[in-house]
Amino acid sequence: xxxxxxxxxxxxxxxxxxxxxxxxxxxxxxxxxxxxxxxxxxxxxxxxxxxxxxxxxxxxxxxxxxxxxxxxxxxxxxxxxxxxxxxxxxxxxxxxxxxxxxxxxxxxxxxxxxxxxxxxxxxxxxxxxxxxxxxxxxx
Numbered sequence: 001x002x003x004x005x006x007x008x009x010x011x012x013x014x015x016x017x018x019x020x021x022x023x024x025x026x027x028x029x030x031x032x033x034x035x036x037x038x039x040x041x042x043x044x045x046x047x048x049x050x051x052x053x054x055x056x057x058x059x060x061x062x063x064x065x066x067x068x069x070x071x072x073x074x075x076x077x078x079x080x081x082x083x084x085x086x087x088x089x090x091x092x093x094x095x096x097x098x099x100x101x102x103x104x105x106x107x108x109x110x111x112x113x114x115x116x117x118x119x120x121x122x123x124x125x126x127x128x129x130x131x132x133x134x135x136x137x138x139x
Contacts, residue, residue: 040106045075047111053137061085061127067118074135076109083127088117 052074061067061083071091078087080101088098091113100121101107109115120127 039104040077040079040108042108045111049134051137052134055133055135057131057133059129059131061120061129063120063125064123065120065127067115069114069116070118071112071114072109072133072135073111073139074133075111076134077106077132078109079106079130079132080104081128081130083125084121085127085129086117086119086121087115089113090116 058081059078078101080103082103084100084102086098086100087107089107089109091110098117099107
């Protein structure tokens, strides 16, 4: 799937917002009404990113879509842009319960894990993810 400059820029904005939110959470101003919790926080694998690349794709879920179990060569951050999706991630010490993620929420897929359940939570409304995939170049 090709990503337009506009979509890549949008992904960059989401990533910058995540970094800014994490930095703000590290040193929030006490009593400040603008201090908000981050959208998402999760430990990352202890790896060197030398020779790695990031690929950002939209994943569209038409109403009622159920995806096949799959895995990625690297790790994935998934941000729900529209609608709601149901996901269950297993493997590499992870056995997440099936969970519904709504627009504005994120989830993490560790290296080698299987995305066992991937489906639209609605049979009438579309859903869309922004998948940020980190993997070794060429994989």
